[in-house]
Structure formats: C-alpha cells, structure tokens
Amino acid sequence: MAGDRAGAAAADKRRVILDAAVVAFARLGFHQCRVSDIAEEANVSYGLLYHYFRSKDEVLDTLFCERWDILLAFIAQTDTLDVPPRQKLHAIAAAIIDFYRYDPALMKVIIVEVMRSANTFGLRHSDRIAEAYVLIGEIVAKAQAAGSFKREVSPRFAALAFYGAIEQVLTGWIFGMLPEGEDEYEQAKASIVETICGGLDDTGRDTIPAATPESLRG
Amino acid sequence: MAGDRAGAAAADKRRVILDAAVVAFARLGFHQCRVSDIAEEANVSYGLLYHYFRSKDEVLDTLFCERWDILLAFIAQTDTLDVPPRQKLHAIAAAIIDFYRYDPALMKVIIVEVMRSANTFGLRHSDRIAEAYVLIGEIVAKAQAAGSFKREVSPRFAALAFYGAIEQVLTGWIFGMLPEGEDEYEQAKASIVETICGGLDDTGRDTIPAATPESLRG
DNA sequence: GGGGCCGTTGACTGACCAGTCAATCCAGGA
DNA sequence: TCCTGGATTGACTGGTCAGTCAACGGCCCC
Numbered sequence: 001m002a003g004d005r006a007g008a009a010a011a012d013k014r015r016v017i018l019d020a021a022v023v024a025f026a027r028l029g030f031h032q033c034r035v036s037d038i039a040e041e042a043n044v045s046y047g048l049l050y051h052y053f054r055s056k057d058e059v060l061d062t063l064f065c066e067r068w069d070i071l072l073a074f075i076a077q078t079d080t081l082d083v084p085p086r087q088k089l090h091a092i093a094a095a096i097i098d099f100y101r102y103d104p105a106l107m108k109v110i111i112v113e114v115m116r117s118a119n120t121f122g123l124r125h126s127d128r129i130a131e132a133y134v135l136i137g138e139i140v141a142k143a144q145a146a147g148s149f150k151r152e153v154s155p156r157f158a159a160l161a162f163y164g165a166i167e168q169v170l171t172g173w174i175f176g177m178l179p180e181g182e183d184e185y186e187q188a189k190a191s192i193v194e195t196i197c198g199g200l201d202d203t204g205r206d207t208i209p210a211a212t213p214e215s216l217r218g
Numbered sequence: 219m220a221g222d223r224a225g226a227a228a229a230d231k232r233r234v235i236l237d238a239a240v241v242a243f244a245r246l247g248f249h250q251c252r253v254s255d256i257a258e259e260a261n262v263s264y265g266l267l268y269h270y271f272r273s274k275d276e277v278l279d280t281l282f283c284e285r286w287d288i289l290l291a292f293i294a295q296t297d298t299l300d301v302p303p304r305q306k307l308h309a310i311a312a313a314i315i316d317f318y319r320y321d322p323a324l325m326k327v328i329i330v331e332v333m334r335s336a337n338t339f340g341l342r343h344s345d346r347i348a349e350a351y352v353l354i355g356e357i358v359a360k361a362q363a364a365g366s367f368k369r370e371v372s373p374r375f376a377a378l379a380f381y382g383a384i385e386q387v388l389t390g391w392i393f394g395m396l397p398e399g400e401d402e403y404e405q406a407k408a409s410i411v412e413t414i415c416g417g418l419d420d421t422g423r424d425t426i427p428a429a430t431p432e433s434l435r436g
Numbered sequence: 437g438g439g440g441c442c443g444t445t446g447a448c449t450g451a452c453c454a455g456t457c458a459a460t461c462c463a464g465g466a
Numbered sequence: 467t468c469c470t471g472g473a474t475t476g477a478c479t480g481g482t483c484a485g486t487c488a489a490c491g492g493c494c495c496c
Contacts, residue, residue: 013473029337031249035454045475050455086419116334118393119247130395140418150420153409160390161383161413168382169375175336177348178378191371195379199417200358201304202368231443253484263445268485 014052017042021059026105030113064114075135085143090193096166097185108174133159165192232270235260239277244323248331282332293353303361308411314384315403326392351377383410
C-alpha cells in the first residue's frame, strides 16, 4: 500500500473491516461474534473499528443496506421490463438466490441476522424491507389488472407468500437442512415460481372449496 | 394455597414461571429479557427459577416443546382424515393461525425466538421442526400419488413454501406490519391455501414458460 | 415438639464485552 | 527538518447478567 493516497487507503480499510465482519458474523452469528473477532479477522486493531464505525451494530447495518439497496433497485428495474409477470417473479427469485450463490456468507448474515431477527435489526430496517414487499405487490397488482393473475389473493399477501417461500429455501440451505448445488439453485427458482404462480393443484381440479373449521369437525 | 399438597403447589409454581416467561419474552425478546424480569412477572424470587429450571434457555426450550408437540400431533392426525389435501392444508394453516389468535404472546415467542432464530434455538430444535416439514410433505406426496396435486414441485419443497407463507403472515401480524383481526385471520387461512394450492395464475393461462436468466438479458 | 425436607429467598460472584482514550505512528506539506 | 492531522494501537473502564449459595420458613411425620 506504499503508494496509496490516504483517502484511498482509508476506504480500503473500511472495506477490509466490512468484509471481515461478514466472515465473522457468518461463522459466529452477530451476538456471539465479539468486536475483537472482527478485528482479528481483518488483521486490524480493536480500536480501529471504532474509527470507521460508531458501533458494532453500525457494521451490520452497513452490510445490510449496501446489499438491500442493490436488491430494491433490481426489483424496481425488473418491474419495468415488458415480460409476463411470472417471468418477473422468476427474475426476482433468481436474483436473491444468486446473491446467495455468489456470496453465501453475506446472504446468510442478511437473512439470519437482519431479515429473520425482526425484533432487533429487522425492526430497525422494516421500512426498507417493506419496500421490497410493496414492489413485489405492485408486480402482482399489475398482473391482476391485466388479467394474467386472478384476484382471489391480494397483492400484498401474494408478495408475502412469494418472499416467504424464498426465505424458507435460503434458510434451509444456510443451515444445511436442504441439499445445495447448482442444480438445486436453478430447481428452486423454478419451483418457487411454479408453486406461487401455478399452484399445487392439478390443472382442472382447482375448484375444490376451501375447508371451513366446521367441515373438519363432522 | 394453604390446603395444597406440596407436589401440586410445586407444579403450579413451575407453570406460573412458564406463563410469566411467555409474557416477559414476548414483551422484551429473549435476549433483552433478564431472568429477574421473569421472576418479577411471576411474583417469585430470582433464585426460584433455578429451582425449577436449569437455565434461562431451558425455560424457552420447555415453552417451545410443549406447544410444538401439540402442533405435530395435530398435523399427524389431520393427515389421517379422509378429506381432500387442500382441506388438510387449510386445517393446518388454521391450527397455526388459531394458536396465534388465542395465545399471541406464546406464538410470538415461538416464532420469533425459536423458529426464526435458526442459529440458536432453532438449531437446537431443528429435528423437531423438520418433523413438521416431513409431515406436511407427506400430505403433498399422497395428494400427488392420488393425482389431485401435480408433480412439478417436490413435496419437500411444497412444504417449505406452505410453511414459509404462514410464517411470513404471522411475522407480519406480530410486528404490526399487517392488519389484524378476526376477518384477517380467516382471510389469511383461505389466502394461504389458495395461493399454494390454486396459484396466482388465472385459470387457463398457467402455460407461460418460466423465465431463464438469458431471456431477461435480451 | 422437634427434626427433616422441600420450597423459597436475594445478595453476591465471576465472567464477559462494548466502547473509550491517551499514546504512538507516519505521510506529506512548508 | 519539523509540524500537523489522520490512522492506528490495545489496555482499561464501566456496566451488565446468568447462575450460585448459604440461610430461612413452614409443613408434615414421627
């Protein structure tokens, strides 16, 4: 680094710390991970972390926001494409799954420590997270208006179910409860979209009425 | 309590502590909740908690196992009923949502602190949790074998998507991101089943091919 | 009426750790 | 060569808590 300008070197250190934090958070979990673990992983002294970040929390917040902004931009851009809604949803599922494929540690941290920690970091970023639901809901709403999606399910609800399926699959991979690999990634993208758009019912039989609590007690 | 036998009184105190823990965990979250908060809520001294439980963790483990056993038994029993698969899934969604309706604090604790804390308590109970996925998967597999569900989506995957949708909705209610009420509960049960079984596609139009990464770049 | 046992109490201990801060280092400008 | 200010260091502080333990109380049986 002998020739670096100070500013560039500083930006690098900040990034080194962020990348080290991803590794440390992914390995130990945010709560079990000590600030000294991050510093050690980054080959940097304990105190330097507080030169670049106000707190341990701010490190995680930064990691989340960086990636979430990319995802939100991707979803918004996908919605502007002139393709069928099913294809839009496939693109979004693919983007999220590919984020995991190409940087599993970062995605693990975002899913486990932010998205699924709704009473700590998830709550802090709930506005940002809700933006994704809204964008997905808009895709569904447009599809309903155009007649390609039916209207039985509200867009907001469809967005929840769609994202919920993706998150469950990612969680399965993250914790080794689901087999992982290139084939599985592609299969998952297709299955998520097929389940949410096509449904499980065999075609032509989807007229079975929903159960009521009473109908189960007879 | 003057007339109680010692054994009965002890069992009561244990239950009092468990119930107080639900309230305290739900209000503060497991990590922010101090053992003294539970003791205070139970009107019991700090040390007594350690007479009935080995640790703070064991309290949460107990709460989770008690309720999860009931849920597993319910799912297993539902599978033996002679009703269409869609109706079985509705019964399961209804059971989980009604657990929340009638004891929101306990369900909040189970969802937020166990199910969604996959790297701490969720990991410890992953076998138990996986049992639910397996049972739901078996319902789907049977439906596929009988021809009422199509075979494009694997039973394991369908179970994930189904449970994921339920969990997202519960999470939405728990954190006030989704409107709540009697109507919403019934609506959610129907919507979850309709989304997963019927799909979002308008009937007769579900032949749109899934997108490929290439088709989005053109 | 006394002795033993279970239930109960809450002050205390030991460990842990986020964040602070005073000191040092170093690069580049004057 | 010296000065200035940002980068870097890591020992230390202050506060937090889970879990321990020695002692107390009252019920029941002998």
